[in-house]
Amino acid sequence: MIAFLGTCFGVAVLIGGGVLLVRGASEIATRFGISPMIVGLTIVSFGTSTPELVINVLGALKGETALAFGNVVGSNISNLGLVLGMTTLIAPISIQGGLVRRELPLLLLGTTVLTVMALDGVLEGYPPAIGRSDSIVLLLMFCIFMYITAMDFLRTKESDRLLYDIAESRIVNDASKLQFSVLFLLLGCTLLFVGGEITVRNASALASDFGISPTIVGLFVVAIGTSMPELVTSIVAALRRESDLALGNVIGSNIFNSLFVLPVSGLVRRIAIPEGGLGDLLVSWALAAILIPIFFFGKRRLGRPAGAFFLLAYITYAIIRLNSPAG
Numbered sequence: 001m002i003a004f005l006g007t008c009f010g011v012a013v014l015i016g017g018g019v020l021l022v023r024g025a026s027e028i029a030t031r032f033g034i035s036p037m038i039v040g041l042t043i044v045s046f047g048t049s050t051p052e053l054v055i056n057v058l059g060a061l062k063g064e065t066a067l068a069f070g071n072v073v074g075s076n077i078s079n080l081g082l083v084l085g086m087t088t089l090i091a092p093i094s095i096q097g098g099l100v101r102r103e104l105p106l107l108l109l110g111t112t113v114l115t116v117m118a119l120d121g122v123l124e125g126y127p128p129a130i131g132r133s134d135s136i137v138l139l140l141m142f143c144i145f146m147y148i149t150a151m152d153f154l155r156t157k158e159s160d161r162l163l164y165d166i167a168e169s170r171i172v173n174d175a176s177k178l179q180f181s182v183l184f185l186l187l188g189c190t191l192l193f194v195g196g197e198i199t200v201r202n203a204s205a206l207a208s209d210f211g212i213s214p215t216i217v218g219l220f221v222v223a224i225g226t227s228m229p230e231l232v233t234s235i236v237a238a239l240r241r242e243s244d245l246a247l248g249n250v251i252g253s254n255i256f257n258s259l260f261v262l263p264v265s266g267l268v269r270r271i272a273i274p275e276g277g278l279g280d281l282l283v284s285w286a287l288a289a290i291l292i293p294i295f296f297f298g299k300r301r302l303g304r305p306a307g308a309f310f311l312l313a314y315i316t317y318a319i320i321r322l323n324s325p326a327g
Contacts, residue, residue: 003205007217010199011225014051017191018229021050024184031178049075049256051226054196056261060268067203069130069271070218071226072262073280076111076254077219078227080287081314083234084250088307091238093247094300103251104291106145110258111288113141115281118273128273135266142259215274220318247302254288276324283317 052075059068087093114130117137121128130138203222207214230253237246265271273281287310294302 003202003209004221006202007199007206007221008225010195010197010202011051011222011228013191013195014054014199014226015195015228017054017188017193017195018050019188020184020191021188024181024186024188027181028178028185031181049253049261050192051195051229052223052257053261053264054192055199055222055226056265057268058196058200060265060271062200062204063269064200064204064214065265065269065271066214066274067200067207067218067222068265069262069274069277070213070215070280071222072257072265073277073284074219074223075227075257076284077280077287077314077317078224079230079250079254080284080291081310081317082224083227083231084247084302085307085309085311085314086231087234087238087246087250088302089304089311090235091241091246092304092307093238093302102148103248103255104295106148107251107255107258108285108288108292110138110141110145110255111281111285114138114258114262115278115285118278118281121273122278128278130262130266130271130273132267132270135263138259138263138266142255142263145255145259213274213276215277215280216322219280219321276321280321287313 052071055071056068059065059071084093117130117134118128199222203217204214206221207217230249233249234246237249262271290310291302294306
């Protein structure tokens with residue numbers, strides 16, 4: 001019980017550190033004349049994934065690669081199943097801008113490549129893993145994604161609905177003093193490191209105490225906790241009828257997790273695919289693939305029935321995974 005409470009406390013500290021980091025970095029960027037739109041597309045989008053990044057890097061350094069794998073894949077699944085499902089039940093999501101429509105195929109491509117890399121070991125007859133060469137390929141894909149996003153921004157900044165939503169959103173408070181912004185930034189970084197240490201240590205103890213795989217702890221305890229910033233951001237955006245912002249937050253976070261967080265961890269230490277991990281990757285791929293026909297061949301609208309389906313799919317997956325022998 002102490003390990004569980006310690007894990008929850010560590011995740012809470014991580015989220016608090018991420019919030020302070022985003023606020024401090026956003027205020028500093030705005031004070032130096034950087035557009036709030038750019039801040040929203042970069043600092044805020046990636047800032048919500050900093051807890052996953054910190055946990056994965058620290059986990060890889062400590063040899064807890066199963067926890068690192070479970071954290072990334074679990075976050076991706078909870079973002080698409082739990083976060084997107086709950087958000088859509090509050091307010092249906094419609095794609096009005098071109099930026100998200102171009103990010104959806106990139107999300108599916110990145111998830112597909114990651115899954116194929118994991119399957120490569122099975123096809124070749126050796127234990128599946130994400131090695132350093134795989135990590136370099138994924139990071140190169142992330143660079144391509146950033147380039148495409150930047151070019152899209154330059155071409156469509158006047159007409160894209162998502163960019164309009166970001167421009168209209170009050171991301172930071174410009175009235176704060178620079179020294180407080182720097183303090184928020186430094187305090188956020190400190191809390192991220194401390195929270196990461198507490199989370200990794202207690203998550204490992206939790207798995208040991210209950211005799212379960214660290215992958216399960218990463219999939220359902222750490223991943224759900226670190227997905228709270230995405231959940232809050234998406235729900236707020238949905239309530240404000242900024243549907244592209246809600247969907248873009250989820251898609252951007254998953255792309256960041258798959259093409260940056262996991263490969264950075266893989267550069268630190270080879271990420272072995274744990275037992276049941278291939279199934280987790282396939283679930284993540286399937287949830288991303290389902291979005292393609294909904295938005296490209298339907299009415300470009302994710303209604304409440306679809307949201308209920310995603311939420312039910314996540315709950316079903318969780319029940320099956322927790323009761324599987326690999327758990």
